[in-house]
Amino acid sequence: MFFNRKKEPDPVEEIETEIWKCAVDTCSGWARKEFFFSDDPLCPFCEEQMVSELRMLPVLFDRMPNQ
Numbered sequence: 001m002f003f004n005r006k007k008e009p010d011p012v013e014e015i016e017t018e019i020w021k022c023a024v025d026t027c028s029g030w031a032r033k034e035f036f037f038s039d040d041p042l043c044p045f046c047e048e049q050m051v052s053e054l055r056m057l058p059v060l061f062d063r064m065p066n067q
């Protein structure tokens with residue numbers, strides 16, 4: 001079904017997500033914790049320590065293949 005709607009982008013549902021963020025202010029490195037399995041990760045860009053942070057991110061749909 002297709003509805004002729006107004007030109008509004010679909011709202012993207014966002015959820016508070018735990019991430020690792022690079023501790024260096026000038027570095028934009030960060031990663032979702034669910035994709036980063038180390039408890040003491042290093043930034044993949046500058047190899048500095050990363051700090052835990054919460055960030056509003058779009059909900060990820062489960063793309064894991066069925067087993």
Ligand SMILES: [Zn+2]
Nearest residue numbers: 022027043046
């Ligand atoms: Zn970094």
